[in-house]
């Protein structure tokens with residue numbers, strides 16, 4: 001971390017003195033109520049994070065709060081999903097993997113910071129790398145179907161082909177992950193059609209869009225990726241950011257470097273890492 005960033009931490013305005021009693025009361029009430037709440041039923045999220053063979057033991061949890069949102073029944077939406085449960089949650093999404101060169105690095109960075117993300121995988125890329133898909137899920141991440149072959153002309157294909165690209169890929173990814181559910185679909189290139197959207201919803205997948213896109217696949221440099229995310233979050237994501245990044249489709253060393261800088265910055269801004277609304 002750069003030395004200069006230390007002085008800019010925590011921009012939370014100080015409480016006024018007369019507001020402090022009510023703040024303490026609220027904290028006390030929160031502490032009394034939360035233990036009474038029933039535990040969330042999260043069938044898709046492992047309670048414990050298995051230790052991945054090639055990695056050292058996880059470090060102590062850093063000050064990044066992870067928010068796990070339990071998947072619920074899919075409610076069809078008229079528009080693409082482009083918002084989050086609340087404005088303080090951020091959803092990091094990684095497209096075009098899995099890639100044995102980059103997905104493990106992204107995963108290790110997320111785990112080291114206690115962050116979670118959604119991986120929009122191309123099922124063709126999962127062939128021969130099923131263990132990678134499983135590692136992603138076992139680490140508490142979630143899967144999004146990004147088609148079978150990343151055909152960006154998907155809406156122009158015949159129904160059987162579309163079915164294979166959308167539903168076939170969902171089955172392949174789920175099987176690779178040991179039966180984990182795949183709750184989102186993201187069209188290759190963001191090229192949507194009514195048929196593609198309808199098909200994904202019929203199979204339990206919300207169409208997943210984004211509202212922050214630093215175009216990391218153009219490899220503008222890690223600093224440019226970081227700056228683009230920071231600027232777009234401020235300007236384009238008042239309802240909560242869904243950030244489009246890539247762990248496959250080409251060299252992703254810049255994305256890895258950018259992520260290492262972005263996670264602490266996002267935590268300093270008060271964001272919690274979570275998933276899109278399923």
Ligand SMILES: [Zn+2]
Pocket residue numbers: 095096146150188189
């Ligand atoms: Zn893609």
